Amino acid sequence: MIEARDLRREFGGIVALAGVDLRVEQGERRAIIGPNGAGKTTLFNILTGELAPTSGSVRLGGEDVTARRPHELARRGVARMYQRNELFDPLPARENVALALRAATGPYRPFTAPARSVAAVADALLERVGLGGRGDAAARALSHGERRQLELALALARAPRLLLLDEPTAGMSPAETARISGLIDALERTLTIVVVEHDMDVVFRLADRITVLHEGRVIADGTPAEVRADTQVTEVYLGKVVA
Amino acid sequence: MSPEVFVQQALNGISFGALLFILAAGLSLIFGMMDVVNLAHGAFYMLGAYVTLAIVQRTGQFWLALFVAPAVVGLLGLILEPLLLRRLRGRHLDQVLLTIGVSLVIADLLGLTFGREIHSIPLPAGLDRSTQILGSDYPVYRLFVIAFGVALAAALTLIHRRTRLGALIRAGVDDAQMLDALGVDIDRLFSRTFASGAALAGLAGVIAAPVFGIFPGMDVDALIYSLIVVVVGGLGSLSGAIAGAGLVGPADTFGKVLFPQFALALIFAIMALVLLLRPTGLLGRVRIVR
Amino acid sequence: MRRVVAVAGILALAVLLVTFPIWTADWESSRYATTILRDMLVLAILALSLDLLVGVAGMPSLGHAAFFGTGAYAAAIAAQRLGNDDLLVGLGAAIAVAALLAFGIGLFAVRAAGIFFLMLTLAFAQMVFAVAFQAVDLTGGSNGLAGVHRPTLAGLDFNGADALYQLVAVLFLLVLVLSWRIRSSTYGRALAGLRENERRMRALGYDTTRLKLSAFVLAGAIAGVGGALSAYSLRFVSTNDVGVGRSIEAFVSVLIGGTGTLIGPVVGAVVVLYIERVLPSSIPFAETVLGLVFVVFVVAARQGIVGLAVATYARVRR
Numbered sequence: 040m041i042e043a044r045d046l047r048r049e050f051g052g053i054v055a056l057a058g059v060d061l062r063v064e065q066g067e068r069r070a071i072i073g074p075n076g077a078g079k080t081t082l083f084n085i086l087t088g089e090l091a092p093t094s095g096s097v098r099l100g101g102e103d104v105t106a107r108r109p110h111e112l113a114r115r116g117v118a119r120m121y122q123r124n125e126l127f128d129p130l131p132a133r134e135n136v137a138l139a140l141r142a143a144t145g146p147y148r149p150f151t152a153p154a155r156s157v158a159a160v161a162d163a164l165l166e167r168v169g170l171g172g173r174g175d176a177a178a179r180a181l182s183h184g185e186r187r188q189l190e191l192a193l194a195l196a197r198a199p200r201l202l203l204l205d206e207p208t209a210g211m212s213p214a215e216t217a218r219i220s221g222l223i224d225a226l227e228r229t230l231t232i233v234v235v236e237h238d239m240d241v242v243f244r245l246a247d248r249i250t251v252l253h254e255g256r257v258i259a260d261g262t263p264a265e266v267r268a269d270t271q272v273t274e275v276y277l278g279k280v281v282a
Numbered sequence: 283m284s285p286e287v288f289v290q291q292a293l294n295g296i297s298f299g300a301l302l303f304i305l306a307a308g309l310s311l312i313f314g315m316m317d318v319v320n321l322a323h324g325a326f327y328m329l330g331a332y333v334t335l336a337i338v339q340r341t342g343q344f345w346l347a348l349f350v351a352p353a354v355v356g357l358l359g360l361i362l363e364p365l366l367l368r369r370l371r372g373r374h375l376d377q378v379l380l381t382i383g384v385s386l387v388i389a390d391l392l393g394l395t396f397g398r399e400i401h402s403i404p405l406p407a408g409l410d411r412s413t414q415i416l417g418s419d420y421p422v423y424r425l426f427v428i429a430f431g432v433a434l435a436a437a438l439t440l441i442h443r444r445t446r447l448g449a450l451i452r453a454g455v456d457d458a459q460m461l462d463a464l465g466v467d468i469d470r471l472f473s474r475t476f477a478s479g480a481a482l483a484g485l486a487g488v489i490a491a492p493v494f495g496i497f498p499g500m501d502v503d504a505l506i507y508s509l510i511v512v513v514v515g516g517l518g519s520l521s522g523a524i525a526g527a528g529l530v531g532p533a534d535t536f537g538k539v540l541f542p543q544f545a546l547a548l549i550f551a552i553m554a555l556v557l558l559l560r561p562t563g564l565l566g567r568v569r570i571v572r
Numbered sequence: 573m574r575r576v577v578a579v580a581g582i583l584a585l586a587v588l589l590v591t592f593p594i595w596t597a598d599w600e601s602s603r604y605a606t607t608i609l610r611d612m613l614v615l616a617i618l619a620l621s622l623d624l625l626v627g628v629a630g631m632p633s634l635g636h637a638a639f640f641g642t643g644a645y646a647a648a649i650a651a652q653r654l655g656n657d658d659l660l661v662g663l664g665a666a667i668a669v670a671a672l673l674a675f676g677i678g679l680f681a682v683r684a685a686g687i688f689f690l691m692l693t694l695a696f697a698q699m700v701f702a703v704a705f706q707a708v709d710l711t712g713g714s715n716g717l718a719g720v721h722r723p724t725l726a727g728l729d730f731n732g733a734d735a736l737y738q739l740v741a742v743l744f745l746l747v748l749v750l751s752w753r754i755r756s757s758t759y760g761r762a763l764a765g766l767r768e769n770e771r772r773m774r775a776l777g778y779d780t781t782r783l784k785l786s787a788f789v790l791a792g793a794i795a796g797v798g799g800a801l802s803a804y805s806l807r808f809v810s811t812n813d814v815g816v817g818r819s820i821e822a823f824v825s826v827l828i829g830g831t832g833t834l835i836g837p838v839v840g841a842v843v844v845l846y847i848e849r850v851l852p853s854s855i856p857f858a859e860t861v862l863g864l865v866f867v868v869f870v871v872a873a874r875q876g877i878v879g880l881a882v883a884t885y886a887r888v889r890r
Contacts, residue, residue, distance in 0.1 A: 087775065089771075089774075108774070109774040109775055110774045110775075110776075110777050110778055110779050110780070113774070113775055113776055113777035114777045118775075119775050121772075121775075125769055125771055125772040125775065126769065126772065127764075127765055127768040127769050127772065128768060128769075129768060130764070130765075130768060134761070137761075138761065138762070138765045138773070138776065139776045141758055141761070141762070142773075142776040142777040142778055143777070144758075146758055146759050146761075146762030146778060146783060147759060147786065148757055148758045148759055150753050150754075150757055151757050151758055151759075152756055152757060152758075153757070153758050153761060193772070193776065196776075197776070197777065319687055319690075319691070366867065366871060369871055370870070370871065374686070374687060375632055375686070375687075375690075376870055376874065378687070378690065379823070379827065379866075379870045380867060380870045380871065382820060382823075382824075382866070383824075383863045383864070383866035383867035383870060384863070384867065385863075386820075386859055386860070386862060386863030386866065387859075387860050387863035387864055387867070389859070390857060390858075390859035390860040390863065391857070391860055393859075394856060394857055394860070502816055502817075506694075506698055506816075509691060509694070509695075510695070513691060513695075542706075543706050544706070546698075546699075546701075546702030546705065546706065547699050547702045547703055547706075550695045550696070550698050550699040550702065551699065553695045554680065554692060554695045554696060554699070557684060557688055557691065557692050557695065558680055558683065558684070558692075
């Protein structure tokens with residue numbers, strides 16, 4: 040589904056990614072783990088087109104999308120949940136989702152009022168992520184957990200084929216974490232999901248395969264059992280995890 | 283263009299550049315330290331010029347004005363920063379808008395006080411003669427402006443590189459929040475920075491007054507030029523202000539001589555080009571602006 | 573029922589506005605009041621167009637007068653050069669030229685954001701000012717273009733002061749309705765999304781650069797309409813119409829009235845013009861007052877008059 044080859048990214052003198060290969064099959068659920076500064080967010084930024092790699096390539100469904108910009112990737116079915124919520128704070132939750140839904144039909148209708156049908160679909164989506172009835176609340180008025188749920192709703196709005204989740208459970212209570220990971224787990228199997236996570240319970244629950252990043256390189260790539268047994272990984276990372 | 287004319291225009295360009303440096307240094311300082319685009323900078327320049335007018339009219343002493351005018355403008359800056367700008371810390375657009383309002387008030391009050399005609403002051407005694415350069419006369423005052431500009435640039439560079447104040451400023455330009463975390467009194471530093479920037483603008487007003495005259499609307503001209511210099515040279519950088527002034531001064535002068543029709547547009551085109559291709563300016567520091 | 577009353581009330585106000593010179597004919601200062609109101613409406617059109625950028629799309633511009641003035645010049649020059657006083661020709665020229673200029677400038681300007689965008693718009697506007705200043709043959713330079721013909725339309729002649737006022741009033745209402753429709757449309761909602769979180773809009777699949785450019789051109793075109801009306805009203809166009817002063821005047825109007833609201837820019841234009849034109853007959857320091865009012869609003873009442881009113885109303889209701 041998505042294949043990154045030998046991705047390199049430098050910022051001035053700092054090497055964020057030093058040749059990362061990643062290959063995720065369609066329908067697979069991949070977790071990417073690694074200590075802070077390992078390059079996980081940089082990798083995501085390249086996969087969504089917000090950042091161009093210094094060298095290397097990215098292929099989506101066979102198509103070379105290395106030079107593509109974020110909105111072009113979004114139109115090709117890539118959706119993202121950001122580590123720090125990117126919501127429309129003063130707008131109601133329903134309008135947040137509606138904006139996502141309307142992206143498909145294009146915005147250039149200066150005289151057309153928004154269709155009511157969109158509002159109904161938005162409400163259904165909110166229901167699906169557990170925010171039923173909260174449609175009228177402004178995004179900034181929601182609790183942290185609810186905002187993460189809204190963030191997920193925005194990512195799901197256009198029925199993507201590749202879902203990139205950047206620390207979906209960051210800053211959540213155990214109850215909220217269980218809820219979000221439950222939602223993700225229940226997503227259709229046709230959807231390819233790549234998750235960056237620090238919460239190991241969530242990782243081992245969701246992932247088919249795990250990729251471990253450290254200092255811009257992949258140091259392990261395999262099934263959860265394989266990764267758990269990998270001593271290099273344990274040394275570098277698993278010992279320092281805070282669940 | 284004959285050699286004498288070329289030399290004359292070159293000297294004009296350099297003296298204009300020196301003036302632009304004095305003007306732009308303050309703007310660059312304020313932006314670099316406080317992330318504030320001070321659109322009242324032209325008004326501060328204007329205030330310096332009008333204070334000079336008042337002093338020269340009353341006492342005939344230009345040299346007195348050279349000290350008093352920047353002090354007056356600096357004092358105003360020292361009052362305005364805590365009074366108005368501090369409330370808007372972090373709200374950069376609003377700070378810009380605030381400075382617009384301040385400039386409207388200053389410009390109008392000056393017009394009311396001094397009348398809206400063009401005023402002029404004589405060249406200061408001792409500098410009102412011409413000297414021979416390559417066989418033709420050249421006003422000594424403009425040479426003085428060049429010398430003054432160079433001296434100021436040297437002094438500022440010295441302060442910037444060798445003193446504790448300079449170190450604080452360099453650090454503040456990089457990361458003011460870090461300074462705050464290290465226990466530096468940010469409020470005091472900011473108000474003093476703003477006052478210094480304002481004083482520099484006022485100083486430019488004094489120096490420019492005998493050459494360019496004193497009239498309503500001079501604030502807009504000065505603001506536009508100082509913005510161009512700072513953007514081209516690099517926001518927040520002293521060497522950038524020097525580079526920018528060194529480029530814009532002669533470019534403007536020669537432009538007006540060689541293609542008077544497009545001279546104005548040329549300068550703005552340079553600015554727009556730099557903003558588009560290298561938004562941090564020729565010598566600006568890389569800023570990660572969200 | 574409430575709906576009907578509201579619509580009826582608005583229609584009544586609109587009618588009163590357009591017929592102003594008629595029902596105030598007995599006033600001693602009727603002529604003066606009509607002129608002032610006319611100029612308020614012209615500034616209101618400019619402010620409404622600027623707020624599309626500032627308040628709706630979140631793109632603060634300090635160079636919007638470039639399109640206003642260009643529209644004014646275009647309308648005046650079209651009448652002059654083509655010998656045609658038809659309103660549609662004049663307005664058409666104003667809109668076309670202003671939109672084209674906005675497209676040209678916008679192509680570059682929208683690639684910047686925040687403070688850089690602000691300074692770029694200022695720089696480009698100053699370039700337009702410089703060109704207008706230098707191209708004396710076309711624009712009259714600093715002397716400006718005088719004797720601008722007032723337009724005609726299908727037999728209607730707008731030469732008289734009252735007739736011209738009514739033209740301005742009708743066009744103002746059209747622009748107001750247009751602004752209202754744009755804001756509540758999917759396009760307007762998309763611009764709002766752009767304002768609130770451009771990064772998220774891109775991630776959702778919106779081409780934000782194109783969106784910003786379209787807003788810039790639309791706002792420029794509407795400003796051009798205002799410019800044409802200014803040329804007709806004053807029978808005069810000068811570099812003041814493209815200058816920084818005019819851009820600032822528009823921005824001040826938008827802020828004082830309330831950015832992002834429909835009638836905020838209108839209220840702001842009324843207040844600003846009142847301070848600039850009516851107040852000076854009583855006090856000599858009108859610009860100072862304007863500057864002080866502006867400062868007070870920026871510091872203490874950022875949401876503007878309309879924003880304050882809405883907040884007060886909400887609080888009173890509880």
